Amino acid sequence: MKRFFDAELETFRSRLILMGETAIRQVRDAVKALVEADIGLADRVIAADDELDMLEVQIDDEAVRYMNLRAPVATELRMVIVGMKASHDLERVGDEATSIAKRSVRLSAEPPLKPYVDIPRMAGMALEMLRDALDCFLNGDSEKALSVCRRDAEVDQINKQLYRELTSYMIEKPGTISRALELMFISKSIERIADHATNIAEEMIYLAKGKVVRHTDEVKKSSISSTSQH
């Protein structure tokens, strides 16, 4: 039986998907701006952050309204709760993309410290995690969501490796400190993006199964140590 307010939930869902797509585009463009030293693209990323902020506010507003007036239960209630939490994570992903874009503008003024290999690779992994987490929202595939959680440790590992490498640069050549620090923060931003993707994936498991997997062995299983040093 269709209810007269079903369209509201559909709009809510579509808005979250739009927010996910926008966040993915922001991260991809920010990293591209870094690698290609494209200041124009970086500026567009910085300007577009408002879109994500607005979407988050709209999603919050719609979720509160829906809970207040429609008294959802079961899957619907989980959908609204998960939507609110995921939109918060996506807004933070946008903030990290903006941070990468700002740093790429500053880095573009100097020659690259080293060829950008690890950072695009790491960003590719984080983006894939985000994409998979959002796919789980679309098709309820909680197995895929679980794999996102487990992949987080690999991104953490690259971040640590970059941290060690960039620290060596700074010790050996103090003239590289400002560039190395910018890259270190960028690496950290990507690592945070993967963390947000993990949060979203965990929420999607909750949505699909009604089961909380955050901070459980289930999501840590078969992952390498994910303790962050920074």
Add this chain to the structure above:
Amino acid sequence: MTHEPVSMETPTSPTRPNIPLASVPGSASMPAVGTTLIDIQNVDFYYSASKALHGITLQIPEKQVTAFIGPSGCGKSTLLRCFNRMNDLIDGTRVDSGSIRIRGVDIYRRDVDVIELRKRVGMVFQKSNPFPKSIYENIIYGLRLQGVKDKSRLDEVVEKSLRGAALWDEVKDRLHTSGLSLSGGQQQRLCIARTIAVEPEIILMDEPCSALDPIATAKVEELIHELKMKYTIVIVTHNMQQAARCSDRTAFFYLGKLIEYSPTRTIFMNPENPQTEAYVSGRFG
């Protein structure tokens, strides 16, 4: 085949020291909260040729609130009325197979004293039905039938029951006015007071708030919450949020079948059956 007569009275009854169906509230022999009080096994029920319940099996725990939900005609009230054999009053009805046991005693055994059963298993109906008597007389009606005449005991029961039904403060100065002079919500609480006056073990409630306004409903729900400290409550409701607010366990029925029976939190947060989900979400029914 003959059976020993089975009493529905408490073990403290001075008249019939038979097999107890109920124990005294608060006594040391009282099982821990959560133990099964009503055990329904594979019950089929008929209204003449029409089968209203199909192989119902569920266990109702003691001193908890169990809600029955489901669309009209799904059999929830029929099952509720089986617990005190109210259906016996309707011609052509029968529990065709299976058993309903209260504390292990099959209440459909031929030698069960139905009057005693109904003392142990009280009932509150959709429409409040005070007798056209004073508030005081409404409360002591059951005790009068039992032949209790001691004025001080009757006074005590009236106060205790009205306090138990959260009505005492509102009516203590007019106990001898008609029960029908009370508001709808007060009348319903008067009926609850009348039910608890005979110290039942189980209280069945068949849509007790459907005729009440939100304030009176809130008072009855508050009362249900307090009553479960002493009584086992089974409530039939069409108000899903009421089931969510008041009950510990919820059973969903559809077309005479038990579809899902789980802790209320599970039914409303993560039901196993898609039909349950559709019903609690208001998508069908």
